[in-house]
Amino acid sequence: GAVVSQHPSRVICKSGTSVKIECRSLDFQATTMFWYRQFPKKSLMLMATSNEGSKATYEQGVEKDKFLINHASLTLSTLTVTSAHPEDSSFYICSARVQGKNEQFFGPGTRLTVL
Amino acid sequence: AQSVTQPDIHITVSEGASLELRCNYSYGATPYLFWYVQSPGQGLQLLLKYFSGDTLVQGIKGFEAEFKRSQSSFNLRKPSVHWSDAAEYFCAQQGGSGGGADGLTFGKGTHLIIQP
DSSP: OOOOOEEOSSSETTTTOOOEEEEESSSSOSEEEEEEEETTTTTEEEEEEEESSOEEEETOOOOOTTEEEEEEEEEEEEEEEOOOGGOOOEEEEEEEEEETTOOOOEOEEEEEEEO | OOEEEOOOOOEEEEETTOOEEEEEHHHHSSSEEEEEEEOSSSSSSEEEEEOSSSEEEGGGGEEEEEEEEEGGGEEEEEESGGEEEEGEEEOOOOOOOSTTSSSSOOOOOOOEEOOO
């Protein structure tokens, strides 16, 4: 149980285009989902917290107009990287949490490469 | 803001030897602490967690960690490592730097290399 999937696993896009990444909880309902970014050889950095049906809460220094987060249902959150640039290239990881529990379950990540 | 420190970027251990990975957290009287392992091409897997109670926590794959409030530490240990333990290990504390109070703050990770 507690499986989280991400799609796509890898995406390559041209500079200036937008890319959408999906995060799904497959066998549980996730009232809260989190988005992280992992740079090469670096730690994971929390980008934002999304609660189903409400606006995402962004961490300091994360541009909310650049990284659009939608959590429209209890099993799906999406991260859209708008007008992507090469510096947005990174590994994006989502996690999902069941209401009332502290443990987060992580997706396998999405590798974004912006040319 | 919270911070989690993993002082060792790389650690090399012989197969069968014992292991200790260090982690220090910076904030919170009652921190929620986690250890995760990340293998190449795989997602993060939870090894163990500490919320309260017994300060020695048992996890999966033979790992354990000890919470020491006086040292603000939560070190991960394993008595005898296997070649399959080679991976990146992350210590994390619940709480983000900004508005995401429930998100995790991660250390920079320790890359574990197992020598035959």
